[in-house]
Amino acid sequence: MRAQIKRTLVFIALISALGGCEDQQEHGSLGLAVLKSDLVQAKAEQDYRVLVFASRRLVIPGFEDENVKSLKAQCGIRYWKNEGDVMYSVTARENRSTKYEYASKYNKAVYALCKQSN
Structure with missing residues (x-):
């Protein structure tokens, strides 16, 4: 159970990080x-x-x-x-x-x- 929670948290962190990168690229396109x-x-x-x-x-x-x-x-x-x-x-x-x-x-x-x- 503990390992599953840890994997879920890592997954959420990765998705959040990827979303942040996408946002920066989009806003950076008009730099x-x-x-x-x-x-x-x-x-x-x-x-x-x-x-x-x-x-x-x-x-x-x-x-x-x-x-x-x-x-x-x-x-x-x-x-x-x-x-x-x-x-x-x-x-x-x-x-x-x-x-x-x-x-x-x-x-x-x-x-x-x-x-x-x-």
Whole structure:
């Protein structure tokens, strides 16, 4: 009986560890290297549009308190593909949070490029 409990605890620990690794890889996919690469590409293509999510109200990550109309007119907007404002699962909400943080950093950097070009 004791050995069975021990095996069960080891199994639970392994599953938890694997889940933690998966989460880190998923969140790491939008890390600093991807951000730098995307900014280099934006600069090369002179595409200084800010990232937004399709939703009922236009919110620009990183510029929540700014005048959306003037920012949209100055730099333009680009919708994040396959992202709406309805999220059904906890995982979808966590992924959105990660993407929102990425978009916020991207938008601040690309806005600086947009201002330089205008």
